[in-house]
Amino acid sequence: MKYGLYVFALVVLLSGCRATNQLSLYQQLDGQQGIEKLVDSFINQIGHDSRILEYFKQANVAHFRQGFILHLCSVTDGPCSYTGDSMIDIHTGMNISEKDFNRVVELLINAMDEQQIPQRLQNTLLERLAPMRSEVINI
Amino acid sequence: MKHCKWLIGLYCLVNVASSLAATGKLLATPGVSQVEGSAGGGLVPWAQLAGYASADEVAINGFCSRADVTDYRLDVCGVQFNLFDRVELSYAQQQFDVPALDTQIEQSISAAKIRLYGDIVYSEWPQVSLGMQHKELQNGALASLLGAKDTKGTDVYIAASKLHLGALAGYNWFWNTTVRYSEANQLGLLGYGGENSAEKLLFEASSAVFLTHQVAVGIEYREKSNNLGLSEQDWKDIFIAWFPNKHISVTAAWLDLGRIAGADDQTGWYLSVTGYW
Numbered sequence: 001m002k003y004g005l006y007v008f009a010l011v012v013l014l015s016g017c018r019a020t021n022q023l024s025l026y027q028q029l030d031g032q033q034g035i036e037k038l039v040d041s042f043i044n045q046i047g048h049d050s051r052i053l054e055y056f057k058q059a060n061v062a063h064f065r066q067g068f069i070l071h072l073c074s075v076t077d078g079p080c081s082y083t084g085d086s087m088i089d090i091h092t093g094m095n096i097s098e099k100d101f102n103r104v105v106e107l108l109i110n111a112m113d114e115q116q117i118p119q120r121l122q123n124t125l126l127e128r129l130a131p132m133r134s135e136v137i138n139i
Numbered sequence: 140m141k142h143c144k145w146l147i148g149l150y151c152l153v154n155v156a157s158s159l160a161a162t163g164k165l166l167a168t169p170g171v172s173q174v175e176g177s178a179g180g181g182l183v184p185w186a187q188l189a190g191y192a193s194a195d196e197v198a199i200n201g202f203c204s205r206a207d208v209t210d211y212r213l214d215v216c217g218v219q220f221n222l223f224d225r226v227e228l229s230y231a232q233q234q235f236d237v238p239a240l241d242t243q244i245e246q247s248i249s250a251a252k253i254r255l256y257g258d259i260v261y262s263e264w265p266q267v268s269l270g271m272q273h274k275e276l277q278n279g280a281l282a283s284l285l286g287a288k289d290t291k292g293t294d295v296y297i298a299a300s301k302l303h304l305g306a307l308a309g310y311n312w313f314w315n316t317t318v319r320y321s322e323a324n325q326l327g328l329l330g331y332g333g334e335n336s337a338e339k340l341l342f343e344a345s346s347a348v349f350l351t352h353q354v355a356v357g358i359e360y361r362e363k364s365n366n367l368g369l370s371e372q373d374w375k376d377i378f379i380a381w382f383p384n385k386h387i388s389v390t391a392a393w394l395d396l397g398r399i400a401g402a403d404d405q406t407g408w409y410l411s412v413t414g415y416w
Contacts, residue, residue: 097163097194098194098195099162099163099195099196102193103162105165109352118309119309119310119351119352120305120308123304123309123310124305126305127305130260130304134261
């Protein structure tokens with residue numbers, strides 16, 4: 001029981017740190033410029049992964065780049081709202097497996113590493129994107 | 140020349156093996172191997188199934204662990220199979236050394252786990268699994284001597300796990316809780332049941348923080364029953380786990396296992412290595 005209280009105290013203590021940062025995730029990622037660089041790294045990562053590249057065979061890369069930049073800007077509380085096609089519309093018929101979805105997550109992590117985005121910001125961005133998985137896989 | 144052929148053959152084999160290896164989960168998310176052979180932490184079985192298999196993959200893992208405390212030593216090795224991230228089957232062999240009595244106790248554990256709901260990363264609610272561990276002592280003389288009623292038993296548990304992305308000041312936070320029905324005395328190494336057999340539902344929990352993509356530090360707690368009237372105490376540990384890639388993990392821990400068979404303050408080191416295919 002005493003042990004449990006220590007854990008609880010630790011959790012409360014660490015969660016408290018979050019409140020001190022007033023900058024939006026968008027700003028912490030270095031705004032539009034940072035997001036564009038990240039998306040370019042990500043596209044480069046996809047280009048080097050034959051399995052994932054297969055999904056982009058019919059895709060217009062410029063259109064994807066524009067859409068993903070806008071999407072990231074919007075989910076990181078940047079000054080834009082995503083008006084493109086819905087996640088479900090984009091991914092219907094692609095039949096993306098759990099495995100390939102996670103591979104894409106790893107490519108995004110690689111891109112964030114390449115852009116030297118700190119681990120904590122990476123996790124926060126992934127946390128914002130994770131709920132969309134059900135609108136992407138197995139459809 | 141002959142050696143060269145062998146080397147090329149070996150190289151091809153390793154290549155084929157690694158291209159067949161299951162890699163569908165994110166790094167570190169399967170956890171490591173606990174002392175009874177199930178996927179988990181060191182002491183506690185978790186809701187995750189062993190290995191990197193996703194819904195359309197199969198994974199095979201092997202592990203060995205050593206716990207070295209004041210008066211005893213436990214060695215465990217085992218294998219785990221993950222079928223489509225739905226079913227986990229495992230087999231482990233434990234060897235428990237009691238130098239003071241010049242005695243060695245061996246136990247085998249066949250276990251199964253089924254994932255009932257969720258995914259530790261993506262689902263809204265925690266991943267939940269139901270598991271069982273059937274354990275059989277190969278030499279039950281000491282267990283009988285201490286008053287245990289049986290030399291084999293089956294534990295049943297339900298476990299819930301969740302990884303919260305960025306939850307602790309931006310760091311990923313993992314927790315697991317397990318409730319276990321068990322009659323085992325000290326994992327069953329001292330037999331099953333006894334004169335004091337009473338509360339059977341035992342609480343276990345783990346919590347960890349990922350410092351990097353590859354390194355997690357955490358704590359574990361495992362409640363114990365006191366069937367033999369030998370003041371068996373709850374187990375605790377502090378661990379660090381390293382996942383350099385999807386083929387190996389290394390875990391080190393500091394154990395506090397309390398009183399074991401009359402000997403107080405059993406503390407010491409734990410080291411475990413799991414290989415994933």
